[in-house]
Amino acid sequence: MNTKHFGKKLTCALGLLLCLCLLAGCSGGDGTGKTFEVVTEPTQNTLGSLNATDTPTQAPTSVPDPIAEENVPDLVTSIPDPVVFTDVPRMDSEYAGATPVVIDPIDKPTPTPLPALSFAAYQVYDATKLHLSFEAPAGWLINDEQDGIFVVTNPDTSVDYAASITVQVRTTATTYGTDDLKTEVKAMLSTLQSVFASFSGSNTASRSLLGTDGIYADYTATMDDGTRVAGRVQAVAIGKSLYVVHFSWPRDYNETYKDTVYAQFRKTLQVTQ
Numbered sequence: 119m120n121t122k123h124f125g126k127k128l129t130c131a132l133g134l135l136l137c138l139c140l141l142a143g144c145s146g147g148d149g150t151g152k153t154f155e156v157v158t159e160p161t162q163n164t165l166g167s168l169n170a171t172d173t174p175t176q177a178p179t180s181v182p183d184p185i186a187e188e189n190v191p192d193l194v195t196s197i198p199d200p201v202v203f204t205d206v207p208r209m210d211s212e213y214a215g216a217t218p219v220v221i222d223p224i225d226k227p228t229p230t231p232l233p234a235l236s237f238a239a240y241q242v243y244d245a246t247k248l249h250l251s252f253e254a255p256a257g258w259l260i261n262d263e264q265d266g267i268f269v270v271t272n273p274d275t276s277v278d279y280a281a282s283i284t285v286q287v288r289t290t291a292t293t294y295g296t297d298d299l300k301t302e303v304k305a306m307l308s309t310l311q312s313v314f315a316s317f318s319g320s321n322t323a324s325r326s327l328l329g330t331d332g333i334y335a336d337y338t339a340t341m342d343d344g345t346r347v348a349g350r351v352q353a354v355a356i357g358k359s360l361y362v363v364h365f366s367w368p369r370d371y372n373e374t375y376k377d378t379v380y381a382q383f384r385k386t387l388q389v390t391q
Contacts, residue, residue, distance in 0.1 A: 235277075235374050240382055243270055244390070248287045253386040255379060279345050281367035281375060283383060287359060294355035299333040306351045306364065307335060314339035314347065327354040328361060328387060338369055348372045350380065
């Protein structure tokens with residue numbers, strides 16, 4: 119055998135062997151000479167052998183669909199207005215223990231208003247026995263049966279009390295002064311008090327009548343049947359003649375009678391001879 123030809127074959131075999139070694143090293147590393155363990159998908163038997171403390175890998179969640187969320191109801195509700203708390207009223211020590219005052223309820227029934235009252239016409243009434251005349255509502259009834267007294271009365275029965283005007287003239291032994299007139303008016307109030315079930319009279323005051331200074335007083339009263347009455351008494355002296363007037367009317371029409379009927383009577387009352 120040719121020794122030179124055998125040496126060439128040996129050299130080629132060694133070179134081929136070196137290449138195979140290099141290829142084996144490259145297939146098991148990353149070029150740095152390190153090797154990596156290959157992880158395979160666990161089988162059912164492998165999962166069953168996991169320890170209790172091992173946590174399996176969570177599957178990735180799906181990405182939300184913006185279009186599907188457009189109809190999701192709004193979870194934000196309206197915020198209510200804040201509740202306002204007021205302080206508890208403080209009771210002053212000076213009023214502590216005071217007796218409470220009864221107040222009529224706000225929803226107390228409103229009384230039925232009374233129909234308006236008016237007097238369309240007035241007429242002259244001649245009290246010839248008293249030598250007097252005056253104007254009062256037309257159609258009132260006249261009573262002059264008693265000496266020295268003249269009475270006119272409202273015949274209208276639509277009200278609960280018939281208004282009346284009573285005029286009386288008396289002769290006195292002496293001339294009356296202011297104090298005498300006050301005494302006369304107070305005596306008339308005292309007499310009326312004994313007639314009514316309840317009675318309240320006002321203080322006396324000055325007011326002219328027949329062109330002369332006189333004294334008058336007002337009153338309110340209630341009859342036994344509950345009828346409410348109001349009125350006025352007045353006295354004036356001219357010489358030795360004492361003129362006394364008693365005017366009464368339904369209390370519910372108090373202002374109407376004072377401002378119309380009494381005002382007209384006082385303005386037109388006069389001595390005829």
